[in-house]
Amino acid sequence: MPEGPELALAGRYINEACGGLVFSGGAERSAVGRGPEVPFRSEAYRLGAAARGKELRLRLEPLGAGSPQALVFRFGMSGGFRLRPAASPPRHAHLRFLTRESPPRALCFVDARRFGSWRLGDAWQPGRGPCVLSEYQAFRENVLKNLDDKAFDKPICEALLNQKYFNGIGNYLRAEILYRLKIPPFEKARTVLEALKQQEQERRKKNSSLPLSKKLKRDNPDLLELCHTVPMEVVAAEKNLLDPDHADNHTAFKNWLQCYGVPGMSSLRDHNGRTIWFQGEPGPMAPKGQKSRKKHAGPKADPDAPTTEVTTRASKRRSRRAENPATSAMKKEEEEEEEAVPDPPRRGRARARRAAAAAPASPKPEAPVKATRRRASARKGAGAAPAV
């Protein structure tokens, strides 16, 4: 679950779970990890982490002599850290740091899809802006001082994924943030942000003549504030357990979502092919010729008797939550498909069909399948060794 909050939580997890541990040896890399070998070795060292947006920096600090080493990770779609017994590491562990404990444990960078990576050194990726979580003021100023950037010519929902300005915002956060203000996702970014800037200036004037007690309360948070507070909510909601993949966190997270993937909400593909979830009007810059779909309550989540007819209208998980009283959330139903325009320019449909994918059945999922190694047998499947 890697957007800003998950990176922040990973950093906290590492510091809390590993802060008191002593590590030893080198960093063991899997054959297929998307990152370089780590030129570091120490009989006794500590680990410390810090997150910034969608990056996480790990520092390896020798207790005795030796130079420290820093690494900067990106999680891609599926990356994360786990502290596990070294003898039974998770599948897809691509980098491991071993503790000096008697049965040793390993802090593992785990990443099933391998879109994540790491680099040597402590430099953040140039071009990524300040973190929406940990550098709120700098983040806000960076946006408001650069509204002439063509990045803000785009719809607000697309601008929100631009890590030069919104480092840490990802696909679920953009939906949740826009939903809180009911901003149409395809409203032009600059329009939204100029208005916000204007309000800010008016507010400043007034505030200067107000008692301090009135200044402090932000009762109508603007979009940029929500870019900070909404991800902070996720950090708070998932703070439980020192185990990133325990079920409670997942449940808390699903419960927390108000819009992203929630039954009754609408969705569209944006101009980059990413799904944006929203409620209400899509806004003026919405892609043409696309049907905005509404999510029905899924067949799962329906613990009814086998015989019953469907009727599973009501949204499941968000059963309670007295949200959106005003708007007619989901009224008649039936009017699902909700088209927008005919669709003569019916192109772009293609969802990238995997053509390649040689190796119909590679014996070792983790092995560098590389060349056209076709085997007609060897059904590997699960249970494989983690291949580190």
Place this chain on the structure above:
DNA sequence: CGTCCACGTCTAC
């Protein structure tokens, strides 16, 4: 069994 979908970047017609 198969198809579609996924919390993110990258680079190449």
Place this chain on the structure above:
DNA sequence: TAGACCTGGACGG
């Protein structure tokens, strides 16, 4: 503005 890069879970036949 399409793919490419990957694995795996959900769901359908």
